[in-house]
Amino acid sequence: MYEITNPYKVQLTLNTKAVRGSAYGAELQSILNSEGLEEARHEIASWPNYEPTPLITLPGLAAGGGLKQIWYKDEAPRFGLGSFKALGGAYAVRRLLGREVARHAEVATVTTADLISGRFRDQIEGITVCTATDGNHGRSVAWGAKAFGCRCVIYIHATVSEGRKRAMENFGATVIRVSGNYDDSVHQAAADAEAQGWFVVSDTSYAGYMEIPRDVMHGYMLMADEVIAQLPPGETPSHIFVQGGVGGLAAAVCAAFWLRLGAERPRFVVVEPEEAACLYESARAGSPVTVTGALETLMAGLAAGEVSKLAWTILSAGAEAFMTVPDQAALGLMRLLADGVDGDPPIVAGESAVAGLAAALQARSDAAMSEALQLDGNSRVLVFGTEGATDPDLYREIVGRDAEEVRAPLAGRG
Helix, strand or coil: CCCCCCCCCCEEEECCCCCCCCCCCHHHHCCCCHHHHHHHHHHHCCCCCCCCCCEEECHHHHHHCCCCEEEEEECCCHHHCCEHHHHCHHHHHHHHHHHHHHHHHCCCCCCHHHHHHCCCHHHHHCCEEEEEECCHHHHHHHHHHHHHCCEEEEEECCCCCHHHHHHHHCCCCEEEECCCCHHHHHHHHHHHHHHHCCEECCCCCECCECHHHHHHHHHHHHHHHHHHHHCCCCCCCCEEEEECCCCHHHHHHHHHHHHHHHHHCCEEEEEEECCCCHHHHHHHHCCCCCCCCCCCCCCHHHCCCCCCHHHHHHHHHHCCEEEEECHHHHHHHHHHHHHCCCCCCCCCCCCCCCHHHHHHHHHHCCHHHHHHHCCCCCCEEEEEECECCCCHHHHHHHHCCCHHHHHHHHHHCC
16 A cells, blocks of 8 residues: 655645635625636537546545545646646637627627637737746647637746747747746736737736636636536535645635535645745735745746735635645656556646645645644545646656556556
8 A cells, every 4th residue: 555654845834814614705706706607617618629627536545645535636638738727728818809809899799609700800810819828828828819810929938848838839829938937927928918019818917907817717717616516426525735826726726615615615725836835925924925036846837936916815815724845746746646556547647737636645644734734534635637748758757658658557448
C-alpha cells in the first residue's frame, strides 16, 4: 500500500475572516451568481464536442494518504485543449463579441450562430482580442478567437515554453514574448491594448476592469457545477483543495459550492507554488499584496504575483485556509498519478494540475495541519486536475513517458 512517509515542506495559514455557515451575500452575488452560471452553461453546452469531464475516484491514493475518499476532476480532455481554461477564455471572447457586434450593428441580441455564420463578418474581423498568459488561458482565448472569427494577440513572459507558444500559434494567434514575469506580460498587454484599441480578455481583474474577468469566472463555475452533478447521491466533499494563481479558478469553485450547498459547503483550501504565492501572502497580511521577483515555478499556470480583485473578495470570505507547496511535491505526484496507486487508474496530470492534491496529502501527513484543517480518516477530499500534458515535451521530461504511454493501460482494458 502506498503511504506518505516523507512529507515535503508545505506552509499553511488560516483565514480568520472566513466564517463557517455564513451566507453568500449580496456583494458576492454581484460578482458570481447562479444566473451567470446558467448563461455560461447554456452557451458552452451548445458548443460542438461539449461533455462533462470525468470525476475519478482514487481509493488507493486515499487509503495510502489516510483519507476516506479522493475525487479528482480530470480536465485534461476539455474540448481537446487540455485544461479547464477552455471554459473561461473562449466563453469570455464569445460574450465580448456578442456585446460589441450588437452595439455596432444596433441589434438587440447576437447569437453564437450569428457569429459563426458570417452575418457580422465585417464587424468581427475588425476586433482584436489580446491577453497575457502562462499558456492555457491564451490557448483558450486563441481557440475562441479562431472559432468566432476575430484577430488574437497573445503575450507570454520569458519562461513560457516554446511548446505552449506553438500551441497558441496553431490557432492563428500572434504571440509576443516579453521579458520579465507573468505580471510584466499582463501590464504590457494592457498597455498595448489601450494604444491599439484592442480588447483585453483576462482572467484577472483590477480597478476599472471587471466585466470580462467575471465572464471568465462564470465559465469556470461550470466545471464545479459538473462535479456537483457527478458526485454519488447523498455524498459531498468535506474538503476542497484547489489551485490559486490569480484566484479566478478558486473563486469560481468556491462560489459554485457556496451557492449550491450554503452552510453545508466543504471546507475550502487555496494552494499555490511557494515561489508565487500572492494569495497566501495576502491572507497572511489580511489584504491583497503583490509578490515580486521572477516567480519561477514549474507550475507555470500558477505563476502569478498579483491577486485578482474580484477573486479576492470571494476568497477572503470563503476560503478557510491558504497553503503553499514546493515544485518537488507536484512533480513527484505527477509521476505517482501516472503510475496509479493500488489499482487506481493512471492519470495524465500536468505541472499545475496537482498542487491541490499535493497540499491535501501533505497536510494529512502532518498532525498539526490535519488538526487545523479538521482533516482525518473520514475526510472526503475533492481536487481539480486542471490540466493534462499541455506541454508534451516537459511532461515526458518529468514523468519519463509520453501521455499516450500513460493512458495505454486504460485503452487496453477495452
